[in-house]
Amino acid sequence: MKKKVFLTRRLHDFALKELKKKYQIEVHSGKIPVTQTKLRSKIKDVNGLICFPYDKIDSKLMDLAKNLKVISTYSVGFDHIDWSYAKKKKIRVGYTPNVLTDATADLAFALLIDILRKVSEGDRIIRDGRWREIYGAYDYVGLDLQNKTLGILGLGRIGSTLAKRAKAFGINVIYHNRKRVSRSKEKTLGVKYASFQKMISRSDIISIHVPHTTQTDQMFDMKIFRKMKKSSFIINTSRGKVINQKDLVTALKKKIIAGAGLDVFDVEPISKKHPLTKFDNVVLAPHIGSSTKETREKMSKITVKNLNLGINDKKPIYSVGY
Ligand code: DGY
Numbered sequence: 423m424k425k426k427v428f429l430t431r432r433l434h435d436f437a438l439k440e441l442k443k444k445y446q447i448e449v450h451s452g453k454i455p456v457t458q459t460k461l462r463s464k465i466k467d468v469n470g471l472i473c474f475p476y477d478k479i480d481s482k483l484m485d486l487a488k489n490l491k492v493i494s495t496y497s498v499g500f501d502h503i504d505w506s507y508a509k510k511k512k513i514r515v516g517y518t519p520n521v522l523t524d525a526t527a528d529l530a531f532a533l534l535i536d537i538l539r540k541v542s543e544g545d546r547i548i549r550d551g552r553w554r555e556i557y558g559a560y561d562y563v564g565l566d567l568q569n570k571t572l573g574i575l576g577l578g579r580i581g582s583t584l585a586k587r588a589k590a591f592g593i594n595v596i597y598h599n600r601k602r603v604s605r606s607k608e609k610t611l612g613v614k615y616a617s618f619q620k621m622i623s624r625s626d627i628i629s630i631h632v633p634h635t636t637q638t639d640q641m642f643d644m645k646i647f648r649k650m651k652k653s654s655f656i657i658n659t660s661r662g663k664v665i666n667q668k669d670l671v672t673a674l675k676k677k678i679i680a681g682a683g684l685d686v687f688d689v690e691p692i693s694k695k696h697p698l699t700k701f702d703n704v705v706l707a708p709h710i711g712s713s714t715k716e717t718r719e720k721m722s723k724i725t726v727k728n729l730n731l732g733i734n735d736k737k738p739i740y741s742v743g744y
């Protein structure tokens with residue numbers, strides 16, 4: 423009998439085709455995300471689960487799973503999975519790093535350019551029929567990228583790739599990491615290490631590239647915003663909960679910081695009525711860091727490979743925990 427696999431939403435057709443050859447698959451097709459009730463009923467007898475960043479896979483859910491061998495997430499982030507519990511239960515957890523590094527760094531840089539050069543704001547001005555003044559000295563004036571200082575929190579794969587983009591545009595890059603990277607990596611990237619406090623207070627733009635963990639939860643709150651330059655911007659393409667979103671709204675209202683470029687939010691999707699949608703100095707993206715055709719196809723391939731390995735009790739290509 424074929425092993426059973428549940429997908430909390432569909433992947434590319436080529437990936438489904440491959441899965442169907444080997445397994446009895448069921449793809450959730452209703453409202454996204456799948457409800458915990460449905461997930462609980464499905465997890466009971468499946469051998470493999472393919473999930474997405476907004477599916478909460480916790481210990482209670484795993485306790486219901488009698489035959490589960492592998493959880494394969496279609497994401498680099500795995501904060502939605504209690505992977506240490508999975509490890510205890512000898513359930514493999516696969517994820518999709520590397521292939522989305524360029525796409526996510528590109529998006530962070532796109533938000534940076536957009537927020538400094540007011541691209542989205544200009545687009546809204548035209549679409550709303552508000553383009554009155556042409557080419558005036560004070561009209562639609564943004565900021566140069568050159569000679570600005572970008573502070574990167576988390577010089578991992580994505581942070582380092584963003585640093586390369588920034589250097590090419592004449593931006594100075596400082597970074598903070600839990601562990602300082604090697605001097606040779608700093609030299610190659612042309613970046614300088616700074617303490618967290620120094621990075622916060624010296625940067626014109628801060629870009630967040632740390633995972634969401636108990637240590638990074640709500641890391642950027644009012645206390646930190648007050649330490650940033652009044653003229654500075656914050657970019658987030660990692661996880662929304664790294665920022666205290668209420669404090670961010672207050673910081674923007676009170677002009678404690680100058681603006682934000684956000685691809686991730688504490689609750690997704692955010693409503694069009696959310697206070698963040700009211701600021702012209704905020705650029706919003708609907709969690710599209712990895713969302714390019716090429717990258718998403720690669721992610722599907724890896725998700726399937728990880729599942730294939732894990733379901734046969736082998737280590738996924740990219741695995742966390744067991
Ligand atoms: C991920 O894969 O975790 C990212 O959030 C995608 O943008």
